[in-house]
Amino acid sequence: MGVINLTPDSFSDGGRYRSGGAIDVRQVADSAAEMVEAGASIVDLGGESTRPGAAPVDEDEECRRVLPVLEALLHLDVVLSVDTAKAGVARRAIDLGAHLINDISGLADPLMLDVLRAGSAGVVLMHMQGKPRTMQKAPRYDNVVDEVRQFLSQRRARCLSAGIAAERICLDPGFGFGKTLAHNLLLLQHLSMFKNGGALMVGLSRKSMIGTITGQPVTGRLGGSIAAALLAVERGADIVRVHDVAATVDALEIWQAVQSVQEDAL
Numbered sequence: 001m002g003v004i005n006l007t008p009d010s011f012s013d014g015g016r017y018r019s020g021g022a023i024d025v026r027q028v029a030d031s032a033a034e035m036v037e038a039g040a041s042i043v044d045l046g047g048e049s050t051r052p053g054a055a056p057v058d059e060d061e062e063c064r065r066v067l068p069v070l071e072a073l074l075h076l077d078v079v080l081s082v083d084t085a086k087a088g089v090a091r092r093a094i095d096l097g098a099h100l101i102n103d104i105s106g107l108a109d110p111l112m113l114d115v116l117r118a119g120s121a122g123v124v125l126m127h128m129q130g131k132p133r134t135m136q137k138a139p140r141y142d143n144v145v146d147e148v149r150q151f152l153s154q155r156r157a158r159c160l161s162a163g164i165a166a167e168r169i170c171l172d173p174g175f176g177f178g179k180t181l182a183h184n185l186l187l188l189q190h191l192s193m194f195k196n197g198g199a200l201m202v203g204l205s206r207k208s209m210i211g212t213i214t215g216q217p218v219t220g221r222l223g224g225s226i227a228a229a230l231l232a233v234e235r236g237a238d239i240v241r242v243h244d245v246a247a248t249v250d251a252l253e254i255w256q257a258v259q260s261v262q263e264d265a266l
């Protein structure tokens with residue numbers, strides 16, 4: 001999954017697609033096509049930054065950022081995902097043709113389930129402790145792996161009992177969302193415990209946990225991000241949400257070749 005942030009304030013690519021205050025839809029379309037060419041099977045469009053301390057955006061502004069771009073990408077042969085926690089944005093995105101709603105709040109909006117039930121789009125249910133503005137102040141868990149697993153399985157059960165088929169649901173432990181470095185590392189170490197037959201997704205790309213370990217600024221986190229993506233895939237992640245699609249695909253191709261080579265290939 002390639003990330004396209006249409007925000008002015010995302011932590012690593014904020015403002016990238018803006019010129020003179022407006023979003024340059026053509027430039028976004030070129031980037032999305034490049035990601036697809038490089039091997040992305042999903043493109044994720046975000047209209048609200050969720051970095052720690054980010055200010056919330058209202059529904060109309062989020063739609064103004066995301067919907068014209070979504071419309072411009074509908075011709076691409078790729079799964080189009082919209083990163084939103086707002087049922088209103090999700091509804092309008094699905095009506096326009098979005099295939100997947102990436103809900104970082106894991107159904108916090110009480111209307112989200114109805115919106116999902118009314119359509120056929122898939123959903124990513126992500127775990128977050130607290131809200132982006134304050135989530136990194138003092139994250140606390142007795143057992144981070146158990147608590148995040150429990151949250152995700154409850155939210156998944158809610159979707160299932162609303163009639164959303166298991167194949168439409170993907171779970172994500174939410175790296176960096178109300179978690180210390182140690183919480184994030186424990187989640188990655190035990191990622192295979194999140195496998196439950198459905199799809200598992202992770203977002204580790206360029207995150208501050210990579211910067212804390214490597215001492216690199218956002219612009220220098222490619223190596224760390226690729227290492228983290230590989231560790232996640234090795235532990236069962238089906239989808240990795242990344243900013244650097246081409247380099248990640250290369251790394252995963254090497255991993256896959258090593259996994260699949262047979263003795264009789266000699």
Ligand code: HH2
Nearest residue numbers: 005010011049050051124126172175203
């Ligand atoms: N991380 C970010 C945003 N959306 N969605 C899922 N499912 N999982 C993640 O880990 C995840 C996510 C944060 O990264 P980014 O979009 O690059 O930054 P920002 O929130 O500042 O726009």
